[in-house]
Amino acid sequence: MHLVKTTHTQLTTKQQIIMSHLEPEAKIFACSKSVYLAEKIAEQYGIPLGKVTMSTYSDGEFQPSYEESIRGLRVFIVCSTFPSADNLMELLLMIDAAKRASARHITAVMPYFGWARQDRKDKPRVPIGAKLVANLLTAAGATRIMTMDLHADQIQGFFEKPVDHLFASTIFLPYVQSLNLENLTIASPDMGGSKRAYAYSKFLESDVVICYKQRKAANVIDTMELIGEVKGRNVILVDDMIDTGGTLAKAADLMIEKGALSVRAICTHAILSGGAYEKIENSKLSELIVTDSIPLKKESNKIRVVSCAPLFAEVMHMVHHNNSISGKFIM
Numbered sequence: 143m144h145l146v147k148t149t150h151t152q153l154t155t156k157q158q159i160i161m162s163h164l165e166p167e168a169k170i171f172a173c174s175k176s177v178y179l180a181e182k183i184a185e186q187y188g189i190p191l192g193k194v195t196m197s198t199y200s201d202g203e204f205q206p207s208y209e210e211s212i213r214g215l216r217v218f219i220v221c222s223t224f225p226s227a228d229n230l231m232e233l234l235l236m237i238d239a240a241k242r243a244s245a246r247h248i249t250a251v252m253p254y255f256g257w258a259r260q261d262r263k264d265k266p267r268v269p270i271g272a273k274l275v276a277n278l279l280t281a282a283g284a285t286r287i288m289t290m291d292l293h294a295d296q297i298q299g300f301f302e303k304p305v306d307h308l309f310a311s312t313i314f315l316p317y318v319q320s321l322n323l324e325n326l327t328i329a330s331p332d333m334g335g336s337k338r339a340y341a342y343s344k345f346l347e348s349d350v351v352i353c354y355k356q357r358k359a360a361n362v363i364d365t366m367e368l369i370g371e372v373k374g375r376n377v378i379l380v381d382d383m384i385d386t387g388g389t390l391a392k393a394a395d396l397m398i399e400k401g402a403l404s405v406r407a408i409c410t411h412a413i414l415s416g417g418a419y420e421k422i423e424n425s426k427l428s429e430l431i432v433t434d435s436i437p438l439k440k441e442s443n444k445i446r447v448v449s450c451a452p453l454f455a456e457v458m459h460m461v462h463h464n465n466s467i468s469g470k471f472i473m
Contacts, residue, residue, distance in 0.1 A: 373401030
Protein backbone atom coordinates (compact mmCIF):
# COMPACT_ATOMS: atom_id res chain seq x y z
CA MET A 143 0.00 0.00 0.00
CA HIS A 144 2.83 2.33 0.82
CA LEU A 145 4.51 1.78 -2.58
CA VAL A 146 1.30 2.38 -4.50
CA LYS A 147 0.63 5.56 -2.58
CA THR A 148 4.12 6.89 -3.24
CA THR A 149 3.87 6.15 -6.97
CA HIS A 150 0.55 7.96 -7.16
CA THR A 151 2.04 10.99 -5.38
CA GLN A 152 4.99 11.12 -7.81
CA LEU A 153 2.69 11.00 -10.81
CA THR A 154 0.60 13.79 -9.39
CA THR A 155 3.70 15.94 -8.89
CA LYS A 156 4.79 15.34 -12.48
CA GLN A 157 1.35 16.28 -13.70
CA GLN A 158 1.51 19.48 -11.67
CA ILE A 159 4.91 20.35 -13.18
CA ILE A 160 3.59 19.72 -16.70
CA MET A 161 0.49 21.78 -16.02
CA SER A 162 2.60 24.63 -14.63
CA HIS A 163 4.52 24.77 -17.93
CA LEU A 164 1.28 24.86 -19.89
CA GLU A 165 0.10 27.93 -17.99
CA PRO A 166 1.08 31.35 -19.39
CA GLU A 167 4.35 32.59 -17.92
CA ALA A 168 3.96 36.18 -19.10
CA LYS A 169 1.37 38.71 -18.02
CA ILE A 170 0.65 42.20 -19.30
CA PHE A 171 -0.49 45.04 -17.05
CA ALA A 172 -1.05 48.73 -17.66
CA CYS A 173 -0.96 52.06 -15.90
CA SER A 174 -4.26 53.94 -15.81
CA LYS A 175 -3.62 56.28 -18.77
CA SER A 176 -2.17 53.53 -21.00
CA VAL A 177 -4.95 50.95 -20.69
CA TYR A 178 -6.27 51.93 -24.16
CA LEU A 179 -2.99 50.79 -25.74
CA ALA A 180 -2.27 47.86 -23.40
CA GLU A 181 -5.62 46.28 -24.27
CA LYS A 182 -4.67 46.27 -27.96
CA ILE A 183 -1.19 44.91 -27.18
CA ALA A 184 -2.63 42.12 -25.01
CA GLU A 185 -5.13 41.22 -27.73
CA GLN A 186 -2.33 41.03 -30.31
CA TYR A 187 -0.19 39.02 -27.89
CA GLY A 188 -3.03 36.58 -27.29
CA ILE A 189 -3.51 36.89 -23.53
CA PRO A 190 -5.96 38.90 -21.41
CA LEU A 191 -4.81 42.15 -19.85
CA GLY A 192 -3.91 41.63 -16.18
CA LYS A 193 -6.06 43.07 -13.43
CA VAL A 194 -4.84 46.04 -11.41
CA THR A 195 -6.82 48.16 -8.98
CA MET A 196 -5.90 51.69 -7.97
CA SER A 197 -6.66 53.00 -4.49
CA THR A 198 -6.69 56.77 -4.20
CA TYR A 199 -6.53 58.78 -0.99
CA SER A 200 -8.44 62.02 -0.56
CA ASP A 201 -5.24 64.06 -0.95
CA GLY A 202 -4.50 62.49 -4.37
CA GLU A 203 -1.98 59.86 -3.27
CA PHE A 204 -2.55 56.56 -5.09
CA GLN A 205 -1.54 52.93 -4.63
CA PRO A 206 -1.71 50.24 -7.35
CA SER A 207 -2.43 46.62 -6.47
CA TYR A 208 -2.09 43.48 -8.60
CA GLU A 209 -5.25 41.40 -8.31
CA GLU A 210 -3.63 38.16 -9.48
CA SER A 211 -0.47 36.22 -8.68
CA ILE A 212 2.67 37.16 -10.60
CA ARG A 213 5.14 35.08 -8.59
CA GLY A 214 7.91 33.76 -10.82
CA LEU A 215 6.41 35.23 -13.98
CA ARG A 216 7.60 37.71 -16.59
CA VAL A 217 5.62 40.90 -16.15
CA PHE A 218 5.20 43.53 -18.86
CA ILE A 219 3.98 46.90 -17.56
CA VAL A 220 2.72 49.20 -20.33
CA CYS A 221 2.98 52.88 -19.50
CA SER A 222 3.75 55.93 -21.63
CA THR A 223 5.20 58.52 -19.27
CA PHE A 224 3.80 61.69 -20.81
CA PRO A 225 3.01 64.48 -18.31
CA SER A 226 1.69 64.74 -15.71
CA ALA A 227 4.31 63.12 -13.50
CA ASP A 228 1.56 60.85 -12.11
CA ASN A 229 2.11 58.49 -15.05
CA LEU A 230 5.79 58.06 -14.22
CA MET A 231 5.06 57.71 -10.51
CA GLU A 232 2.39 55.08 -11.19
CA LEU A 233 4.84 53.10 -13.32
CA LEU A 234 7.47 53.23 -10.57
CA LEU A 235 4.96 52.03 -7.98
CA MET A 236 3.80 49.18 -10.21
CA ILE A 237 7.39 48.10 -10.82
CA ASP A 238 8.08 48.16 -7.09
CA ALA A 239 4.90 46.19 -6.37
CA ALA A 240 5.87 43.57 -8.98
CA LYS A 241 9.33 43.23 -7.45
CA ARG A 242 7.88 42.73 -3.98
CA ALA A 243 5.38 40.20 -5.40
CA SER A 244 8.34 38.06 -6.58
CA ALA A 245 7.96 38.57 -10.34
CA ARG A 246 10.91 36.94 -12.11
CA HIS A 247 11.34 39.57 -14.85
CA ILE A 248 9.87 43.08 -14.89
CA THR A 249 9.83 44.85 -18.26
CA ALA A 250 8.79 48.50 -18.36
CA VAL A 251 7.10 48.92 -21.75
CA MET A 252 7.24 52.66 -22.43
CA PRO A 253 5.97 53.43 -25.94
CA TYR A 254 6.65 57.11 -25.15
CA PHE A 255 9.63 57.80 -22.87
CA GLY A 256 8.84 61.08 -21.14
CA TRP A 257 11.53 63.60 -20.15
CA ALA A 258 13.66 62.36 -23.07
CA ARG A 259 14.25 65.92 -24.28
CA GLN A 260 16.36 66.52 -21.16
CA ASP A 261 19.19 64.29 -22.37
CA ARG A 262 22.09 66.68 -21.66
CA LYS A 263 23.03 69.91 -19.95
CA ASP A 264 22.34 72.48 -22.66
CA LYS A 265 22.88 75.36 -20.24
CA PRO A 266 24.22 75.77 -16.68
CA ARG A 267 22.29 74.57 -13.62
CA VAL A 268 19.74 72.32 -15.33
CA PRO A 269 19.02 68.62 -14.70
CA ILE A 270 19.51 65.71 -17.06
CA GLY A 271 15.96 64.47 -16.66
CA ALA A 272 16.27 61.43 -18.93
CA LYS A 273 19.14 60.07 -16.82
CA LEU A 274 17.17 60.68 -13.63
CA VAL A 275 14.19 58.73 -15.01
CA ALA A 276 16.54 55.90 -16.02
CA ASN A 277 17.92 55.76 -12.48
CA LEU A 278 14.43 55.76 -10.97
CA LEU A 279 13.27 52.87 -13.17
CA THR A 280 16.32 50.83 -12.26
CA ALA A 281 15.99 51.61 -8.55
CA ALA A 282 12.32 50.62 -8.61
CA GLY A 283 13.26 47.16 -9.93
CA ALA A 284 12.82 47.14 -13.72
CA THR A 285 14.96 44.41 -15.29
CA ARG A 286 14.36 45.50 -18.88
CA ILE A 287 13.15 48.59 -20.74
CA MET A 288 11.21 48.56 -23.99
CA THR A 289 10.53 51.86 -25.74
CA MET A 290 10.13 53.42 -29.19
CA ASP A 291 11.83 56.29 -31.03
CA LEU A 292 13.73 57.94 -28.20
CA HIS A 293 14.34 61.64 -28.68
CA ALA A 294 18.08 60.86 -28.52
CA ASP A 295 19.53 57.40 -29.20
CA GLN A 296 22.20 57.80 -26.54
CA ILE A 297 19.56 57.64 -23.78
CA GLN A 298 19.92 53.86 -24.10
CA GLY A 299 23.33 54.30 -22.48
CA PHE A 300 21.75 55.86 -19.37
CA PHE A 301 20.57 52.38 -18.34
CA GLU A 302 22.52 49.52 -16.80
CA LYS A 303 19.69 47.19 -17.85
CA PRO A 304 18.86 45.90 -21.36
CA VAL A 305 16.96 48.38 -23.53
CA ASP A 306 14.90 47.38 -26.57
CA HIS A 307 14.72 50.57 -28.64
CA LEU A 308 12.11 50.00 -31.34
CA PHE A 309 11.66 52.15 -34.45
CA ALA A 310 8.24 53.33 -35.59
CA SER A 311 9.60 53.17 -39.14
CA THR A 312 8.58 49.50 -38.99
CA ILE A 313 4.93 50.57 -39.14
CA PHE A 314 5.26 53.93 -40.91
CA LEU A 315 7.17 52.80 -43.98
CA PRO A 316 4.54 50.33 -45.21
CA TYR A 317 1.95 53.11 -44.90
CA VAL A 318 4.12 55.54 -46.88
CA GLN A 319 4.62 52.92 -49.59
CA SER A 320 0.85 52.37 -49.77
CA LEU A 321 0.40 56.07 -50.71
CA ASN A 322 2.25 55.46 -54.02
CA LEU A 323 3.51 59.04 -54.13
CA GLU A 324 5.53 60.12 -57.15
CA ASN A 325 8.47 62.54 -56.88
CA LEU A 326 8.79 61.73 -53.19
CA THR A 327 11.10 63.77 -50.97
CA ILE A 328 11.80 63.10 -47.29
CA ALA A 329 12.34 66.15 -45.09
CA SER A 330 13.68 66.77 -41.61
CA PRO A 331 12.12 69.71 -39.72
CA ASP A 332 15.47 70.45 -38.04
CA MET A 333 19.17 69.56 -38.19
CA GLY A 334 18.85 67.11 -35.30
CA GLY A 335 16.48 64.88 -37.25
CA SER A 336 18.63 64.65 -40.36
CA LYS A 337 19.87 61.14 -39.50
CA ARG A 338 16.29 59.87 -39.27
CA ALA A 339 15.34 61.57 -42.55
CA TYR A 340 18.33 60.08 -44.38
CA ALA A 341 17.43 56.61 -43.09
CA TYR A 342 13.88 56.93 -44.44
CA SER A 343 15.11 58.32 -47.76
CA LYS A 344 17.61 55.49 -48.18
CA PHE A 345 14.88 52.89 -47.69
CA LEU A 346 12.44 54.72 -49.99
CA GLU A 347 15.15 55.73 -52.50
CA SER A 348 14.08 59.37 -52.41
CA ASP A 349 15.64 62.82 -52.09
CA VAL A 350 16.21 64.62 -48.78
CA VAL A 351 15.76 68.23 -47.68
CA ILE A 352 16.42 69.76 -44.28
CA CYS A 353 14.91 72.72 -42.47
CA TYR A 354 17.29 74.92 -40.52
CA LYS A 355 15.57 76.68 -37.63
CA GLN A 356 16.59 78.96 -34.80
CA ARG A 357 14.56 79.28 -31.60
CA LYS A 358 14.03 82.27 -29.34
CA ALA A 359 12.97 79.91 -26.53
CA ALA A 360 11.50 76.41 -26.08
CA ASN A 361 8.57 75.90 -28.51
CA VAL A 362 9.16 79.36 -30.08
CA ILE A 363 10.73 79.49 -33.57
CA ASP A 364 12.57 82.64 -34.63
CA THR A 365 13.59 81.83 -38.21
CA MET A 366 13.45 78.83 -40.57
CA GLU A 367 15.28 78.22 -43.84
CA LEU A 368 15.08 75.31 -46.28
CA ILE A 369 18.16 73.41 -47.43
CA GLY A 370 17.29 71.59 -50.65
CA GLU A 371 14.76 71.74 -53.49
CA VAL A 372 11.08 70.79 -53.09
CA LYS A 373 9.49 72.32 -56.19
CA GLY A 374 7.21 69.80 -57.87
CA ARG A 375 7.80 67.25 -55.10
CA ASN A 376 5.53 65.41 -52.66
CA VAL A 377 7.20 65.96 -49.30
CA ILE A 378 7.00 63.88 -46.13
CA LEU A 379 8.37 65.47 -42.96
CA VAL A 380 9.75 62.94 -40.46
CA ASP A 381 10.13 63.62 -36.73
CA ASP A 382 10.07 61.69 -33.45
CA MET A 383 7.41 63.85 -31.79
CA ILE A 384 5.07 66.76 -32.32
CA ASP A 385 4.44 69.04 -29.33
CA THR A 386 2.95 72.47 -30.06
CA GLY A 387 3.00 71.83 -33.82
CA GLY A 388 4.73 75.12 -34.59
CA THR A 389 7.75 73.58 -36.31
CA LEU A 390 5.82 71.26 -38.61
CA ALA A 391 3.18 73.86 -39.48
CA LYS A 392 5.85 76.43 -40.34
CA ALA A 393 7.88 73.88 -42.32
CA ALA A 394 4.82 72.77 -44.31
CA ASP A 395 3.84 76.34 -45.15
CA LEU A 396 7.42 77.13 -46.20
CA MET A 397 7.59 74.10 -48.51
CA ILE A 398 4.29 74.88 -50.20
CA GLU A 399 5.59 78.42 -50.79
CA LYS A 400 8.71 76.87 -52.36
CA GLY A 401 6.56 74.90 -54.83
CA ALA A 402 5.95 71.54 -53.14
CA LEU A 403 2.92 69.67 -54.50
CA SER A 404 1.92 68.33 -51.08
CA VAL A 405 3.35 68.07 -47.57
CA ARG A 406 2.65 65.29 -45.08
CA ALA A 407 4.23 64.67 -41.70
CA ILE A 408 5.13 61.51 -39.80
CA CYS A 409 5.55 61.90 -36.05
CA THR A 410 5.84 58.95 -33.69
CA HIS A 411 4.61 60.63 -30.52
CA ALA A 412 1.57 62.92 -30.73
CA ILE A 413 2.04 65.14 -27.68
CA LEU A 414 -0.04 67.91 -29.31
CA SER A 415 -0.10 70.43 -26.47
CA GLY A 416 -1.27 74.02 -26.38
CA GLY A 417 -2.77 75.14 -29.69
CA ALA A 418 -1.29 72.26 -31.68
CA TYR A 419 -4.58 71.03 -33.10
CA GLU A 420 -5.47 74.50 -34.38
CA LYS A 421 -2.02 74.94 -35.94
CA ILE A 422 -2.28 71.60 -37.72
CA GLU A 423 -5.78 72.36 -39.01
CA ASN A 424 -4.72 75.80 -40.29
CA SER A 425 -1.44 74.65 -41.82
CA LYS A 426 -0.71 73.46 -45.36
CA LEU A 427 -0.19 69.91 -44.12
CA SER A 428 -2.25 67.40 -46.08
CA GLU A 429 -1.97 64.75 -43.38
CA LEU A 430 -0.29 64.08 -40.04
CA ILE A 431 0.47 60.41 -39.36
CA VAL A 432 1.15 59.43 -35.74
CA THR A 433 1.17 56.33 -33.54
CA ASP A 434 -1.03 55.69 -30.51
CA SER A 435 1.89 55.84 -28.06
CA ILE A 436 0.05 58.84 -26.57
CA PRO A 437 -3.77 59.09 -26.68
CA LEU A 438 -5.17 61.89 -28.82
CA LYS A 439 -6.98 64.59 -26.87
CA LYS A 440 -9.48 65.06 -29.72
CA GLU A 441 -10.15 63.95 -33.26
CA SER A 442 -8.96 65.75 -36.39
CA ASN A 443 -9.59 65.10 -40.06
CA LYS A 444 -5.92 65.73 -40.79
CA ILE A 445 -4.58 63.25 -38.22
CA ARG A 446 -4.26 59.55 -39.00
CA VAL A 447 -3.29 57.13 -36.21
CA VAL A 448 -1.30 53.98 -37.00
CA SER A 449 -1.25 51.62 -34.02
CA CYS A 450 2.06 50.48 -32.56
CA ALA A 451 0.33 47.66 -30.62
CA PRO A 452 1.19 44.88 -33.14
CA LEU A 453 4.86 45.89 -33.08
CA PHE A 454 5.10 45.87 -29.29
CA ALA A 455 3.09 42.64 -28.96
CA GLU A 456 5.35 40.83 -31.41
CA VAL A 457 8.59 42.07 -29.83
CA MET A 458 7.30 41.28 -26.32
CA HIS A 459 6.52 37.74 -27.49
CA MET A 460 10.01 37.41 -28.97
CA VAL A 461 11.66 38.72 -25.80
CA HIS A 462 9.64 36.37 -23.60
CA HIS A 463 10.66 33.37 -25.69
CA ASN A 464 14.29 34.54 -25.97
CA ASN A 465 14.13 35.00 -29.74
CA SER A 466 16.12 37.58 -31.71
CA ILE A 467 14.29 40.84 -32.42
CA SER A 468 16.80 42.20 -34.94
CA GLY A 469 14.42 41.35 -37.79
CA LYS A 470 11.99 44.00 -36.49
CA PHE A 471 14.40 46.84 -37.23
CA ILE A 472 13.81 48.11 -40.76
CA MET A 473 16.48 50.75 -40.30
